[in-house]
Amino acid sequence: MKPSNAIQERVQEFLNKYPPFNLIMPEKLQQLAAQVRVLYLEPEQVLFSQGDARHAFFYVVRQGAVRLLQQDELQEQRLVDICDEGDVFGARALITKNNYASTAKAAEETLVYGVPIALFEPILHENPEVALYFAAGFAAGASVQHGRMQETNQARRGLKSQLGLPLPLHLEDVLAVDTSQSLVTCSPETSLRLAAQIMSDKDSSFMVVVDEQQKPLGILTDTDMRKRVVAGHVSIDDPVTAIMSSPVVSIKPNPHMAEALISMMRHKIKHLCITADGSINTVVQGVVTEHDLLLAQGSNPAVLVQEIRQTKSIANLPTLRDRAEELLQKYLEQEVSIAFVANIITEINDALIVRALQHAESILGEPPLRYCWLSIGSEGREEQLLRTDQDNALVFEDQHAAGEKEAQVYFLKLATIVNELLEKSGFEKCPANMMGSNPKWCQPLHTWKQYFYSWIHEPTEEAIMHTSIFFDYRPVYGDVKLAAQLTDYIYEHIQQERIFLPFxxxxxxxxxxxxxxxxxxxxxxxxxxxxxxxxxxxxxxxxxxxxxxxxxxxxxxxxxxxxxxxxxxxxxxxxxxxxxxxxxxxxxxxxxxxxxxxxxxxxxxxxxxxxxxxxxxxxxxxxxxxxxxxxxxxxxxxxxxxxxx
Known part of the structure; x- marks a missing residue:
C-alpha cells in the first residue's frame, strides 16, 4: 500500500499546481488522484485519433509533450496545438460527449495522467468555478473554420486563460504575409560592409542571401552584425557567408500560425523563408519574422500586456489601452466568463499603471523612500471593466518628520504624472479627488494607520463612506510589505472595536x-x-x-x-x-x-x-x-x- 499511496500523493501534488484541479477541495482531489491512470507514450504513439469515440478519461500531460493534429478535406494533417506539462487535452469528450475532433500523438517520450470522467463529472457539476474553467473554452468562441470545430484547442485556451495566464495564438489561423513588397537580398559574395549599407538604405533588420536562381542560402540580421562584426570577431570586408545563418529554415506560403510558431521554436530562430513549395530548392518569396507573429496576436491579452510593459514611448500607452476595449467587446459578445474578463482587464490596467509609475520614476529619479501604489474602489476589487474614473492612493514608509515631508513632495509629483497619464489613457480623474496626487491620500504608513484607526473606532457617516472606498485597496506596484503591514493593523483593530462592523x-x-x-x-x-x-x-x-x-x-x-x-x-x-x-x-x-x-x-x-x-x-x-x-x-x-x- 505504501508505494500506491506515494504515487497517489505525487499525482495529487502535481495536479494541485494546475487549473482546474487547484480549485478542487483537497479531499476531493485526493479521491480523484487515487483513481488517475498513469500512461507512458512512446514518441509518435497515438493516444486517440480524430473521430474516435471518447475514452473513459480526459488527459493531463505529466511530462513530455503531445501534439494535437487535425485532418482536412484533402486528408492532410496539420498541427493545431502542442500540449506540454500541466496542459489538459481530450476535454471535449468531457463537455460535449462527442467523438474526438483531433488526433493526440506523443511528440516525444511522454507521461500522461488519465483522469476518469465518471469520477470527475460530479465535481464538474458541484463546483461552479471548475465548470467555468471548462466551459470558458467553448464560450470564448469555439469557431468553425473550413467546416471543422476547434473545440479541443478552444478548451485548452479557456483552461489556461481562466487564471489570467497568457492566451496562446489562434493556432488554426492562417498567417498572411505580404510577399508583394520587395525583399532585401544579396549574393553570397557581397561584403558585410555593402550588406550593412543596403540594409540601412532599405530600413531592413535582415537580408536574405540568395544564389543566382534566387534560392535562399542564408539569412543575415542586424543582430549578427552587432555580435560578430561590431564586436570585432569578423572583418567588415569579409563576405556575408562568414556570419549568415545557414541553412535557412523554409516554409510554404500562407502557413498556419501554429506551423510557423513551432518551426521557430524548434529551430530557435526568428526568421522563416517563404518559398514556392516550402523547400529551400525554390525561389524565396518573402520572410516570416517573429515580429509578424506578435502582430498577428494583436487580440492576445498577453501580448498586449507585454507591449504595455515594454513600450519605450510613453505616448503609445493610450493607444495600447484602447485595444483592451476591443478585447472586452469581443469577450462580452462571446459570453466569456466575467471572472476571466475581469482578470484580463485588471492585468492590462495594472500593466498600464506600473509602466506609468516607472516613467514617472525615470523623470523624477529614484524614490527617496520605499512606497506602494494602491488601487482602490472597483480597480482595487479587480472589477473595473470599463474605463471609469480613477481611484488610487499611495503609502510610503515612515521616516522622521522632515524626511516624510520631503518624500511627500516627491511622491505627489510622481502621483500627478501617473494620474495625468491615466487620464490621457481614458481614465477620468476622480471627481472626489480620491487619488494619489491628493496630499491627503499620499501619506506615510503611520498616517494611514491613524486614518483607519479613527474610521474604525469612530464610525461616523463620513468615516464609513471612506472605509467603503479604502477598505478595498490592492497593492499594484512598489513595496507590498507596506500594504501588508497596513492590512494587519486594520484587522487587529476591527477585532478590538465591536461596534464598527454593525455600523x-x-x-x-x-x-x-x-x-x-x-x-x-x-x-x-x-x-x-x-x-x-x-x-x-x-x-x-x-x-x-x-x-x-x-x-x-x-x-x-x-x-x-x-x-x-x-x-x-x-x-x-x-x-x-x-x-x-x-x-x-x-x-x-x-x-x-x-x-x-x-x-x-x-x-x-x-x-x-x-x-x-x-x-x-x-x-x-x-x-x-x-x-x-x-x-x-x-x-x-x-x-x-x-x-x-
Whole structure:
C-alpha cells in the first residue's frame, strides 16, 4: 500500500499546481488522484485519433509533450496545438460527449495522467468555478473554420486563460504575409560592409542571401552584425557567408500560425523563408519574422500586456489601452466568463499603471523612500471593466518628520504624472479627488494607520463612506510589505472595536432592493438620467457592501473581489452557501450588463434604460435582484441592526 499511496500523493501534488484541479477541495482531489491512470507514450504513439469515440478519461500531460493534429478535406494533417506539462487535452469528450475532433500523438517520450470522467463529472457539476474553467473554452468562441470545430484547442485556451495566464495564438489561423513588397537580398559574395549599407538604405533588420536562381542560402540580421562584426570577431570586408545563418529554415506560403510558431521554436530562430513549395530548392518569396507573429496576436491579452510593459514611448500607452476595449467587446459578445474578463482587464490596467509609475520614476529619479501604489474602489476589487474614473492612493514608509515631508513632495509629483497619464489613457480623474496626487491620500504608513484607526473606532457617516472606498485597496506596484503591514493593523483593530462592523452593515442597507412594489425598476425621478436605472448604486453597490462586511466579519483578509468574496463566504458558511452563490452569480450578470451598456453608449454604463431592454433581459435583471434583499435581510439579523438605531 505504501508505494500506491506515494504515487497517489505525487499525482495529487502535481495536479494541485494546475487549473482546474487547484480549485478542487483537497479531499476531493485526493479521491480523484487515487483513481488517475498513469500512461507512458512512446514518441509518435497515438493516444486517440480524430473521430474516435471518447475514452473513459480526459488527459493531463505529466511530462513530455503531445501534439494535437487535425485532418482536412484533402486528408492532410496539420498541427493545431502542442500540449506540454500541466496542459489538459481530450476535454471535449468531457463537455460535449462527442467523438474526438483531433488526433493526440506523443511528440516525444511522454507521461500522461488519465483522469476518469465518471469520477470527475460530479465535481464538474458541484463546483461552479471548475465548470467555468471548462466551459470558458467553448464560450470564448469555439469557431468553425473550413467546416471543422476547434473545440479541443478552444478548451485548452479557456483552461489556461481562466487564471489570467497568457492566451496562446489562434493556432488554426492562417498567417498572411505580404510577399508583394520587395525583399532585401544579396549574393553570397557581397561584403558585410555593402550588406550593412543596403540594409540601412532599405530600413531592413535582415537580408536574405540568395544564389543566382534566387534560392535562399542564408539569412543575415542586424543582430549578427552587432555580435560578430561590431564586436570585432569578423572583418567588415569579409563576405556575408562568414556570419549568415545557414541553412535557412523554409516554409510554404500562407502557413498556419501554429506551423510557423513551432518551426521557430524548434529551430530557435526568428526568421522563416517563404518559398514556392516550402523547400529551400525554390525561389524565396518573402520572410516570416517573429515580429509578424506578435502582430498577428494583436487580440492576445498577453501580448498586449507585454507591449504595455515594454513600450519605450510613453505616448503609445493610450493607444495600447484602447485595444483592451476591443478585447472586452469581443469577450462580452462571446459570453466569456466575467471572472476571466475581469482578470484580463485588471492585468492590462495594472500593466498600464506600473509602466506609468516607472516613467514617472525615470523623470523624477529614484524614490527617496520605499512606497506602494494602491488601487482602490472597483480597480482595487479587480472589477473595473470599463474605463471609469480613477481611484488610487499611495503609502510610503515612515521616516522622521522632515524626511516624510520631503518624500511627500516627491511622491505627489510622481502621483500627478501617473494620474495625468491615466487620464490621457481614458481614465477620468476622480471627481472626489480620491487619488494619489491628493496630499491627503499620499501619506506615510503611520498616517494611514491613524486614518483607519479613527474610521474604525469612530464610525461616523463620513468615516464609513471612506472605509467603503479604502477598505478595498490592492497593492499594484512598489513595496507590498507596506500594504501588508497596513492590512494587519486594520484587522487587529476591527477585532478590538465591536461596534464598527454593525455600523458598516447598517451602511450596506442604505440602498433598498431596486424593485418597486409592482416589480418595476426604481428609476431616477429627475435630472440628466431621468427614467433611467442606476445599476451601480441600486443593484451592484448593495452586493459590494454586503460582501465586504461579511468577509470582514469572517476575518478573511486579502480578498477584495466581490464574487470571490461571496464564493469564499459560501465555503465558510455552508448554511448560507446557496444564497452566496446566487449573489455571486447575480453580481457577475450585473457586471456584464453594465459593461455592455457602457460599450454601447461610450460611457460608464452606469445608467440603463429599462425600455431598451427586451423581455428576457428585464426578467434576467429582475432575477438578479432577489439575492440583494435576501443578503440584506441576513445582515439585518446577524448584526441586530434594528437595535442600532
Amino acid at each position: 458598516l452593515a447598517k451602511h450596506a442597507l442604505q440602498t433598498p432592493p431596486p424593485l418597486s412594489f409592482f416589480r418595476n425598476f426604481i428609476v431616477e425621478r429627475g435630472g440628466e438620467h431621468k427614467d433611467q436605472f442606476d445599476i451601480k448604486l441600486r443593484a451592484m453597490t448593495p452586493l459590494v457592501d454586503a460582501a465586504r462586511v461579511l468577509t470582514l466579519d469572517n476575518r478573511v483578509a486579502g480578498m477584495n473581489n466581490t464574487f470571490k468574496r461571496f464564493e469564499k463566504l459560501a465555503e465558510l458558511e455552508p448554511q448560507n452557501a446557496d444564497l452566496y452563490r446566487e449573489a455571486a452569480m447575480a453580481y457577475e450578470i450585473m457586471m456584464r450588463y453594465r459593461a455592455l451598456n457602457g460599450l454601447r453608449n461610450h460611457d460608464s454604463g452606469r445608467y440603463l434604460n429599462p425600455q431598451e431592454l427586451n423581455k428576457l433581459e428585464r426578467q434576467t435583471l429582475r432575477n438578479t435582484f432577489k439575492p440583494i434583499s435576501d443578503v440584506q435581510e441576513l445582515l439585518q439579523v446577524r448584526f441586530q441592526l434594528s437595535y442600532l438605531g
